[in-house]
Amino acid sequence: MEIAKTLLSGDEAIARGAWEAGCKVAAAYPGTPSTQILENLANYQDVYCEWSTNEKVALEVALGAALAGVRSLCAMKHVGLNVAADPLFSSAYIGVNAGMVIVTADDPGLHSSQNEQDNRYYGMFAKIPVLTPSDSQEAKDFTKLAFEISEQFDIPVILRITTRIAHSKTVVELQQRAEIADKGYTKNVAKMNLLPQFARKLHANLEERIKKLEAYANNCSINKIIEGKKNVGVIADGVAFQYAREVFPKASFLKLGMVWPFPKALVKEFCRNKKHLYVIEEVDPFLETQIKALGIKVIGKDKLPLIDELNPRIIRNALTEKKINVQPETTLPARPPALCPGCPHAGLFYLLQKKDIIITGDIGCYTLGTYPPHNAMDSCVCMGASITLAHGIEKALKYSKKENDQPTKRVVSVIGDSTFFHMGITGLINAIYNKGNQITVIVDNRTTGMTGHQDHPGTGKTLMGEETTMLNTEDIAKACGVKKVYVIDPYNIKENRTLFREILADPDPAVIVSKRTCALLVSRKPAKKVLADNCIGCKLCLALGCPAISFVNDKAVINSAFCVGCGMCVQLCAKQAIV
Amino acid sequence: MKNKITNIICCGVGGQGVLLFTDILANVAMSAGLDVKKSEVHGMAQRGGSVISQLRYGEKVFSPLIEETTADFIVGFEKLETLRYLHYLSEKGKVLVDDLEIAPLPVLVGETEYPKDILPRIKARAKKVYVIEAFNRALQLGESRTQNVIMLGALSCFLKFPLELYFSAIQQNIKAKFVELNLKAFEQGRTLIKKQ
Numbered sequence A: 001m002e003i004a005k006t007l008l009s010g011d012e013a014i015a016r017g018a019w020e021a022g023c024k025v026a027a028a029y030p031g032t033p034s035t036q037i038l039e040n041l042a043n044y045q046d047v048y049c050e051w052s053t054n055e056k057v058a059l060e061v062a063l064g065a066a067l068a069g070v071r072s073l074c075a076m077k078h079v080g081l082n083v084a085a086d087p088l089f090s091s092a093y094i095g096v097n098a099g100m101v102i103v104t105a106d107d108p109g110l111h112s113s114q115n116e117q118d119n120r121y122y123g124m125f126a127k128i129p130v131l132t133p134s135d136s137q138e139a140k141d142f143t144k145l146a147f148e149i150s151e152q153f154d155i156p157v158i159l160r161i162t163t164r165i166a167h168s169k170t171v172v173e174l175q176q177r178a179e180i181a182d183k184g185y186t187k188n189v190a191k192m193n194l195l196p197q198f199a200r201k202l203h204a205n206l207e208e209r210i211k212k213l214e215a216y217a218n219n220c221s222i223n224k225i226i227e228g229k230k231n232v233g234v235i236a237d238g239v240a241f242q243y244a245r246e247v248f249p250k251a252s253f254l255k256l257g258m259v260w261p262f263p264k265a266l267v268k269e270f271c272r273n274k275k276h277l278y279v280i281e282e283v284d285p286f287l288e289t290q291i292k293a294l295g296i297k298v299i300g301k302d303k304l305p306l307i308d309e310l311n312p313r314i315i316r317n318a319l320t321e322k323k324i325n326v327q328p329e330t331t332l333p334a335r336p337p338a339l340c341p342g343c344p345h346a347g348l349f350y351l352l353q354k355k356d357i358i359i360t361g362d363i364g365c366y367t368l369g370t371y372p373p374h375n376a377m378d379s380c381v382c383m384g385a386s387i388t389l390a391h392g393i394e395k396a397l398k399y400s401k402k403e404n405d406q407p408t409k410r411v412v413s414v415i416g417d418s419t420f421f422h423m424g425i426t427g428l429i430n431a432i433y434n435k436g437n438q439i440t441v442i443v444d445n446r447t448t449g450m451t452g453h454q455d456h457p458g459t460g461k462t463l464m465g466e467e468t469t470m471l472n473t474e475d476i477a478k479a480c481g482v483k484k485v486y487v488i489d490p491y492n493i494k495e496n497r498t499l500f501r502e503i504l505a506d507p508d509p510a511v512i513v514s515k516r517t518c519a520l521l522v523s524r525k526p527a528k529k530v531l532a533d534n535c536i537g538c539k540l541c542l543a544l545g546c547p548a549i550s551f552v553n554d555k556a557v558i559n560s561a562f563c564v565g566c567g568m569c570v571q572l573c574a575k576q577a578i579v
Numbered sequence B: 001m002k003n004k005i006t007n008i009i010c011c012g013v014g015g016q017g018v019l020l021f022t023d024i025l026a027n028v029a030m031s032a033g034l035d036v037k038k039s040e041v042h043g044m045a046q047r048g049g050s051v052i053s054q055l056r057y058g059e060k061v062f063s064p065l066i067e068e069t070t071a072d073f074i075v076g077f078e079k080l081e082t083l084r085y086l087h088y089l090s091e092k093g094k095v096l097v098d099d100l101e102i103a104p105l106p107v108l109v110g111e112t113e114y115p116k117d118i119l120p121r122i123k124a125r126a127k128k129v130y131v132i133e134a135f136n137r138a139l140q141l142g143e144s145r146t147q148n149v150i151m152l153g154a155l156s157c158f159l160k161f162p163l164e165l166y167f168s169a170i171q172q173n174i175k176a177k178f179v180e181l182n183l184k185a186f187e188q189g190r191t192l193i194k195k196q
Helices: A010-020 A036-043 A054-065 A077-084 A085-094 A120-126 A136-153 A197-221 A238-247 A266-270 A286-292 A311-320 A344-352 A367-370 A385-399 A416-432 A473-479 A493-505 A538-543 A566-570 B018-031 B079-084 B116-126 B133-141 B144-156 B163-173 B176-195
Strands: A005-009 A024-028 A048-051 A072-077 A101-105 A156-162 A168-175 A225-226 A231-235 A249-255 A258-259 A276-280 A359-360 A412-418 A441-442 A485-490 A510-513 A547-551 A555-558 B006-013 B035-039 B051-056 B071-076 B087-099 B127-134
Touching: A005 A010, A005 A136, A005 A258, A005 B018, A010 A101, A010 A136, A010 A156, A010 A168, A024 A036, A036 A048, A036 A072, A048 A367, A054 A085, A054 A101, A072 A077, A072 A555, A077 A085, A077 A101, A077 A510, A085 A120, A085 A197, A085 A311, A101 A136, A101 A197, A120 A156, A120 A258, A120 A286, A136 A197, A156 A238, A168 A197, A168 B018, A197 A258, A197 A266, A225 B079, A231 A238, A231 A286, A231 B087, A238 A249, A238 A276, A266 A286, A266 B144, A286 A367, A286 B087, A311 A441, A311 A555, A344 A367, A344 A412, A344 A441, A344 A493, A344 A510, A344 A538, A344 A566, A359 A485, A385 A412, A385 A416, A385 A441, A412 A416, A416 A473, A416 A547, A441 A473, A473 A510, A473 B018, A493 A566, A510 B035, A538 A547, A538 A555, A538 B006, B006 B018, B018 B035, B018 B051, B018 B144, B018 B163, B051 B079, B071 B079, B071 B144, B079 B087, B079 B116, B087 B144, B116 B127, B127 B144, B127 B176, B133 B144, B133 B176, B144 B176, B163 B176
Parallel strands: A024 A048, A024 A072, A072 A101, A101 A156, A231 A249, A231 A276, A359 A412, A412 A441, A441 A510, A485 A510, B006 B071, B071 B087, B087 B127
Antiparallel strands: A005 A168, A168 B035, A225 A249, A547 A555, B006 B051, B035 B051
């Protein structure tokens, strides 16, 4: 029988692999570039899939399922694993019962992230095995193998991918779902309860498991030597392996698929008698440091960059004489991402941008409010940090020396609805409990926008498409102890202007829920038009930062292909030139 | 036999259907029995930002990314974006560019101007440039979103795949009710090249 082949992204391939491996419970919080794993897995039969409120929750849900005897998976972007680090470390001690895979999708190059952390270190740090696939076929195969390793050694397994694995499509062979017998739940306090008396023994047990895993890594099929020229050796993992194959087509390769525990014996064997040894890996010298610790001399990060993702040209120029001279155009206008036409956030930022206030931001589409014309976001740190940073700033200002009797600036935090559910609520409770008076704006567009419209506790729908209890952000804000909670429609710019003035003048803490569905999820209204005779070219309408409005010959022009008819610009125009 | 790889860059602005373009073409190459890899970035950049998708096919493909100066084709849905990625083009490479101008935010807010000499600059750097009025044709077809399939039709004139593979790839990747319109768009793209 011919094997079915198809093109899958790494994310799609991991979903397929989890399904083929008989996975029954999966949980994730959306985060580029990992989001499509759960979105795809939810399309398969017989797998329970959920959007958890955050990554810590997702990892714990998966751990619970594994302990209860079914194969489970959780997925998150690299920084999500920071949120989930607490249960991650504990899970290594406890182990699993049925197999458990933790997918971390790193983002070298910061295509859609706040940092470039290398999560292979989490394996070493938390003492959990790490697999790093180099294309979609391996993403699927390694997912299945990860479940097996997990069960064989009673430990969760980290599958570490990067953006170029997650979002590249390559050819994948498909198999059917395996029938895996459920292992059932057995009460075992000494295994699942990390009271110090049990945890001490579990730590000793973990070190034994790691020794066995290292022996496994030295002999497993995914750590393999590809014979080539005898005197040139390249050690690589992940997508860097594919780039290296382009640059060194004739070299011998040690391709590592399991990078922790580090296969020391195999690495020593490969490096023996090789005159030129290169270690090619993205971001940090994770492999290189461990190779050098074996006393082996290699060329690596002394020539290759620690920052940004790699590509064949960077490797070629760093390590070979056949350099490629690249001359990109340097004088072109940039095209940063922008808020969409009709984006409700634009109405909010229009009101915030002119105020003399401190604005702490958070993570979502609304982070784009940082750019001109809004310039309405001072900071963006991590999920939920808007509210907590605002609280710290506010306390600092209160305890700082005042110059010239200047009134203390108000601090406003801006956070999305999904981010509020993820990590904002605890910060808001903290602010109220500790007598803060910040103004928190929840930009509630009824979806998780930036990652492509995933459901969350405020949408009333689950990942599997079921109706569920809809939680309102304003109700939660009240339950956190906020007495003054306002719900506004960000499209009503005129009304909101007055209200904002009043709220800023009020010394009490407040929450403003700026509520309107994401413009990409509602049907368009007829496009607005500019009456050229009325337009005086004042450019007031540009303050919205709407991609549909431009100026030609000093008159505003609305691009009818982009305009969704939201009408915000109509309210801005002093000459009634937009209809 | 030498492992000849074809490298194709498709670029434009978020929302123009760049990713669907390479999805369809990747399907075509795979149906023809070739190894295929394609790469792009989702997420933040999708919101009106600059978008590039890279497609490579041949007997055996390793890197999903194309090295600068080795692209056989650059297919640009917007001219500023085409110029931005022109350094990927090989010496003998061809450029298919829509003479379409979409102002980026810094231009809209008046920080800078949209360059007026983009097409001449493209032509100065590339030997073979085909200007395709795909967006205008798409508007005439009544659906601006068919721009990408018109560009695909144009590119198909330079590739050696049988047309049936395109037709079935379009059917696989596009919602049933839009298939007929897109097949028409594909044919229009082919006509636009044949006329040149």
